[in-house]
Amino acid sequence: MSSVKLTLVVAVALIDTDNRILLAQRPEGKQLAGLWEFPGGKLEPGERPEEALIRELREELGIAVKEPCLAPLTFVSHAYETFHLLMPLYICRRWEGFVQPLEGQALKWVKAQEMRGYPMPPADEPLIPFLVDLLGS
Numbered sequence: 001m002s003s004v005k006l007t008l009v010v011a012v013a014l015i016d017t018d019n020r021i022l023l024a025q026r027p028e029g030k031q032l033a034g035l036w037e038f039p040g041g042k043l044e045p046g047e048r049p050e051e052a053l054i055r056e057l058r059e060e061l062g063i064a065v066k067e068p069c070l071a072p073l074t075f076v077s078h079a080y081e082t083f084h085l086l087m088p089l090y091i092c093r094r095w096e097g098f099v100q101p102l103e104g105q106a107l108k109w110v111k112a113q114e115m116r117g118y119p120m121p122p123a124d125e126p127l128i129p130f131l132v133d134l135l136g137s
């Protein structure tokens, strides 16, 4: 049996009224820097996934999301070299406040079809055709 370090990260596809998806660029100095990702992050000890995501969205983007507005969409299971990422992806179309880059990260609203132009972490690659099917162009 192998011994893997399983990392649970919660992420969300925020969708605006034009059916565009919010991508955030990972800052310099971090692992996978410069790549475009879905907002989210790791759970803190004792947190439920939805609670963690609501916290991350408040801290990173300054928006308030209510738990019933987070719907499970799909997940990724990806073997990175040093850990195995398990990442539930939620979808959310409703929030309060305006999206702001509170951590200095670049943000971009993109159509699903345009996602190929924004290099993403390898784990996210399989999500692109899934979102294109779901949201169309």
Ligand SMILES: Nc1nc2c([nH]c(=O)n2[C@H]2C[C@H](O)[C@@H](COP(=O)(O)OP(=O)(O)OP(=O)(O)O)O2)c(=O)[nH]1
Pocket (backbone or CB within 6 Å): 009, 010, 011, 030, 031, 032, 036, 037, 038, 039, 040, 041, 042, 085, 121, 122, 123, 124
């Ligand atoms: N938020 C998010 N993380 C992703 C995506 N795809 C993907 O591989 N990841 C990976 C990158 C990181 O290894 C991890 C997210 O961790 P994080 O952003 O909370 O933490 P971090 O890299 O700053 O790491 P750390 O300083 O807390 O150790 O999940 C994605 O679409 N969104």
